[in-house]
Amino acid sequence: MGYEPVIGLEVHVQLNTATKIFCSCPVKFGSSPNTQTCPVCLGLPGVLPVLNREALNKAILAGLALNCSISGYSKFDRKNYFYPDLPKNYQISQYDKPICGPGFIEIQVNGENRRIGITRLHLEEDAGKLIHAGNVPDGCSYVDLNRTGTPLAEIVSDPDMRSGDEAYEYLLKIKSIMKYIDVSDCNMEEGSLRCDVNISLRKKGTEKFGEKVEIKNLNSFKAVKAAISWEIERQSEILDTGGKIMQETRLWDSDKNRTNGMRSKEHAHDYRYFPDPDLVPIVLDMAYIGCIKNGLPELPDAKKERFISAYVLPAYDAGVLTSSRELAGYFEETVRGGANPKKASNWIMGEVLARIDDAGMISSFPVRPAMLSELINLIDNNTISGKIAKAVFDEMAVSGKSPGVIIEEKGLKQVTDSGEIEAVIDTVISNNEKSVNDYRNGVEKALKFLVGQVMKESKGKANPQMVNDILIRKLK
Amino acid sequence: MKIDKDVITRVAVLARIDLTDDEKMEFSEQLSGIIGYVEKINELDTEKIIPSDHIGGVKNVLRNDTVGSTIGEGVLERMAPEFENGHIVVPRIIEGS
């Protein structure tokens, strides 16, 4: 077909401040409707919004983490439109002088590094929530204004992405960075991260952008990927048959897995932005920005590089372990407890991650890093076998007991006493005449069976290497 | 700048105001007069002047991220034209198909 998709994303992240952006109402998910409001966020006459210092600082921190230039001068504007979730009939946002200017992030797709430009990051207030479903009477919608005035950072990317996979990786990276610097929970279900897609197609090899379609109502990263695939196909088909793409907003239908054109009564948007006279400009000097920059932790890319060089981990391991700051911390603490880094990585990527839904939840996982390093060390010094270790880990993950205690309680200590092992081997040899003869006649796999029998007889506690060695000697 | 009937019609749509033809004519004249009066400012040479977003020179007014009080029980209910189950009730708005 020969089209190249041109994709840009607009990501809204909810800043995790205690209060709203311009008033002192608490920001809490799940409060009773319309209780977390005040005259300022309700837009009652005569009130004065005042910017939350923490929201400003978090926006600057986010900008720095995205390699953005921080504006020495920025201001707030009113974006005018009518909608029932917007009590003032305007949203306070930033139009031509956003807090953060151009930046970029790096993503990896199919083993290839890609740099995705960030156009800008600006601060704005969220709108309220409209409820159409549930016990809402026919012909009516409910309005809950608790969310009104929640601080948002809108991150606008350059149209640098070329596939759904790239958009997916971009979102993962944005989420990872925002969580690393602790400015947002980035929980898509609770709406603390939202994403709109801009996508157009152009003939391969041409520069000029095609007509752009905006996709909204994307409720998961997977939906973003699926919606992009769907749009690429839809637009290709139209162009292939000589049609024209209409510039429009389309909504993702996650039940039917397709986008639908919006039946909007609104004509072309005319937001009539103008400077908000209630809010004074933000003027920042290098000292202020530098102070915030000092609070920037090691970011995912840098941490990944360090994990590769300092712990000699494969890039894949380092990528998984540094996907969340908490998980990276868990790994480093395990290594500090004396565990071999690669073994620690294997255990974490395998057994640990198999038991938690979200790497960020590692802090509440019953197996603490010190316990995991103890377990790894117990395998290394032959106290238990790798197989027993898995059973011990199962128990640790449930009870939170240390591996030493579990091994003691259940008598799982590996048998390394050769006399004890020999006794078991003698029993197995006398009970398995056929296999013994097979082995002596050159059937190699009979040995494996006999080792298995010994391990079974010892309830997995015999040291496998010793079993192997003694068996071979005795069968000679 | 002449604020003609088309401009008035457009602004009325954006502001969700219904105007009769007579009203549009009336406002067109009045608003043209007001804008025309302010247009005198265009006679000034502003070539070397940075546009100001804000007057007064005040900057960086910030508040601490400390939780304050919210509106009392029942206040919003008394303000809303219709209120039910803790929610303001509005005519149904649904986008999409």
Ligand SMILES: [Zn+2]
């Ligand atoms: Zn408020």
